[in-house]
Amino acid sequence: MPFSLGRTAVLTAAVFVAGMPRSMPAQGIPVQGIPPQGIPPQGIPPQGMLVGQPELNWAQKMFSPALKHDFGSVAKGADVRCQFTITNIYKERVEIRNPRSSCGCGKPTLVDPKNPAVQTSAVMLETNESAALVVQIDTIGHDRAKTPTISVDITFYADTGAYSKVVDIPITVYIRPDLVMTPGAADFGNLDIGAGGERQINIAYAGAESWKILDVKSGNPNVQPTLVQLNRGAGRVDYMLTIRVAPNTPEGALREQLQLVTNDLNSPNVPYLVRANITPEFQVIPPVVKFGTLKPGVKKTVSVIVKGKTPFKIEQFECESNRRWFQAGRAPEARTIHRVEITVDPPNEPGPVKETFLATIEGRQVPIKFAGEAVIAPADAAPAVSPMGNAGAGGMVGP
Numbered sequence: 001m002p003f004s005l006g007r008t009a010v011l012t013a014a015v016f017v018a019g020m021p022r023s024m025p026a027q028g029i030p031v032q033g034i035p036p037q038g039i040p041p042q043g044i045p046p047q048g049m050l051v052g053q054p055e056l057n058w059a060q061k062m063f064s065p066a067l068k069h070d071f072g073s074v075a076k077g078a079d080v081r082c083q084f085t086i087t088n089i090y091k092e093r094v095e096i097r098n099p100r101s102s103c104g105c106g107k108p109t110l111v112d113p114k115n116p117a118v119q120t121s122a123v124m125l126e127t128n129e130s131a132a133l134v135v136q137i138d139t140i141g142h143d144r145a146k147t148p149t150i151s152v153d154i155t156f157y158a159d160t161g162a163y164s165k166v167v168d169i170p171i172t173v174y175i176r177p178d179l180v181m182t183p184g185a186a187d188f189g190n191l192d193i194g195a196g197g198e199r200q201i202n203i204a205y206a207g208a209e210s211w212k213i214l215d216v217k218s219g220n221p222n223v224q225p226t227l228v229q230l231n232r233g234a235g236r237v238d239y240m241l242t243i244r245v246a247p248n249t250p251e252g253a254l255r256e257q258l259q260l261v262t263n264d265l266n267s268p269n270v271p272y273l274v275r276a277n278i279t280p281e282f283q284v285i286p287p288v289v290k291f292g293t294l295k296p297g298v299k300k301t302v303s304v305i306v307k308g309k310t311p312f313k314i315e316q317f318e319c320e321s322n323r324r325w326f327q328a329g330r331a332p333e334a335r336t337i338h339r340v341e342i343t344v345d346p347p348n349e350p351g352p353v354k355e356t357f358l359a360t361i362e363g364r365q366v367p368i369k370f371a372g373e374a375v376i377a378p379a380d381a382a383p384a385v386s387p388m389g390n391a392g393a394g395g396m397v398g399p
Helices: none
Strands: 069-076 080-087 093-101 106-111 122-125 130-137 144-146 149-158 161-182 186-192 197-206 213-217 223-233 236-245 252-262 269-279 282-285 288-294 300-312 314-319 326-328 335-344 351-361 368-376
Touching: 069 080, 069 130, 069 269, 080 161, 080 269, 093 106, 093 130, 106 149, 122 130, 130 149, 130 161, 161 269, 186 197, 186 236, 213 223, 223 252, 236 252, 236 269, 282 368, 288 300, 288 335, 300 351, 314 335
Parallel strands: 069 161, 186 269, 288 368
Antiparallel strands: 080 130, 093 122, 093 149, 106 130, 144 161, 149 161, 161 197, 197 236, 213 252, 223 236, 252 269, 282 300, 300 335, 314 351, 326 335, 351 368
């Protein structure tokens, strides 16, 4: 049965800018009034940039962090990768494509922002959208010093034509042939929240018997390493590294780079990657509900999936705002998957809107929270098509 969603809280709204003039890539001007990343006010050089250094071009300004990366010294077979974020700071669309490496040791890929699980060779970014450029080093088929250059093509589509640049990112790494860690990363995969996990890693060093691992440092208290020496002699040193992920680790992606501190003065530190995905008891898909552009007085309905590990009931569904724009329904029976139809009846209050929705689960004191976003157009403007599409109106139905 449908009911109104209302609860006293603060409705957050982003600044709405309409009728912005077009920008040109050579000027480096994005959405009006917002300077592109890397351009400081009144000629003050950005952090990390010395006076006299060449200014970044319009394509390079889209990248963070700095356009270079040094992995340092890594073990043979280690899972070694870094990530660069590419953000479209311009009003026009920008295409990112053709990531490549000057050396077979480098393996660059683009991650689709609309589907992070998908790797692709090209992605189109609208204003303020971001994509990830992931660079992985092949430490199995290569060793010793490597200096690949990662390149990617950037094309800016303006009314006056297309503008293209190639962005080059120098990478440096030293793959130690005398040190092997198996497996190359501690990949826990999906862990249920509260479960925790444990992995064991074999460390084999071939060389001076005086070589030692002095410490293993973790920057995350939920990633707990323990080191035990297994063997020392005949030109070989072996250790067993046990890594535990604590049961109280919060939900979400976990990525930690452990540092093995050795007595090797030339290469004292060796990184080791730990990753996991701590999955919650309940999931909302999508985590942010996109209502798109709405016209006052014209209702719109979108679907949200709420998933649980075991059957559950949704007792109440509401929003934190005190404005009663939204309606939804709830199913009386317990299910592992609920499809919730949320209908919005937008008022004549033009501008962007951000809302927080709450789903109260039977037997659970803390409600599930997820976000909603929309833009209410002026009453005389035509609504844009939402990327979510329109779902049929009604209450909650089965999957």
